[in-house]
Each structure stands twice: as C-alpha cells, then as structure tokens.
Amino acid sequence: MIQKILYKKKLLAMIVQENKFYKPGVKFITPNNLTLQLGFMHHKSQTYIKPHTHKNYLRKIKKTTEILLIKKGSLRVDFYSKKKYLFSKVVNKGKILILLEGSHGFKMLENCSMLEIKQGPFNLAMDKERFDKVNEKYIKIRK
Numbered sequence: 001m002i003q004k005i006l007y008k009k010k011l012l013a014m015i016v017q018e019n020k021f022y023k024p025g026v027k028f029i030t031p032n033n034l035t036l037q038l039g040f041m042h043h044k045s046q047t048y049i050k051p052h053t054h055k056n057y058l059r060k061i062k063k064t065t066e067i068l069l070i071k072k073g074s075l076r077v078d079f080y081s082k083k084k085y086l087f088s089k090v091v092n093k094g095k096i097l098i099l100l101e102g103s104h105g106f107k108m109l110e111n112c113s114m115l116e117i118k119q120g121p122f123n124l125a126m127d128k129e130r131f132d133k134v135n136e137k138y139i140k141i142r143k
Helices: none
Strands: 002-007 010-017 024-026 039-042 066-072 074-082 084-092 095-099 103-108 113-118
Touching: 002 074, 010 066, 010 074, 010 084, 084 095
Parallel strands: none
Antiparallel strands: 002 010, 010 095, 024 039, 066 095, 066 113, 074 084, 074 103
C-alpha cells in the first residue's frame, strides 16, 4: 500500500507499508524525477546481479529529502507549507515515510526507533531552519 500525501497538487510525502513489497524482482515506488529514490528488491537464492558502476554526472539538488523507516513505536508527523501548519498524520511501526516537499515536525506518540536516509553531505547551517511548532490544540489528524 502506498499513501500519497498531497497539498495543492504537490506531493509532500508518501507512506509505504514495508511488508507489502516482497514480490520477486525490483520495484521502485518513487517517481524517477525525485531526488531520492526508494525501491524494494526481493531475489531468490542464486540470483545474480551483473556487476555495474554508477556513472559520475552533475545533479542539481535544491533541498534535502528524507526517508524514515519506523522500526518500533509510532510518531505524528506535522506538515507545514511556508511555515504554516497544514495537517498531521500518524505513522506506525512497519511503515516507511518518504518526505519530499514542504516542512515537517514530529511528535513521538510511543517510544520510537527509526532509520533515517537522506542525501549528503549534510550541513546543519545550510540544510535546516527551525521554526515554532503548531499549538497542540490546533492539530488535525488526516486519515
């Protein structure tokens, strides 16, 4: 299952159920034009993948995108557009959150362990700008 989270026709994020992609072969779930790609691979024993290299070429990436694999617990992700709160989603264990556009914040709803993947190199001063979170009484959980 892939849930696309949209705002004004812009793909903010995707939530993916990790265990739904254990089919033979390679399946990429992110569109080819995104700066971060997520694919699932499942191969039988003795499958051979031919050696290969990834060519060097200049890519222009304007911002950091990230993938969070929720291994334990649950969290609430709050979505923002231009620092204005939009809505929130709950993401539980076994889900993968792909953050693509807009801004976001998190609140752990349970003890939470996750794996984060993003582009590098990472420079805190250049990559991240913090701002005030939304008042809890205005939180709207979107299904």
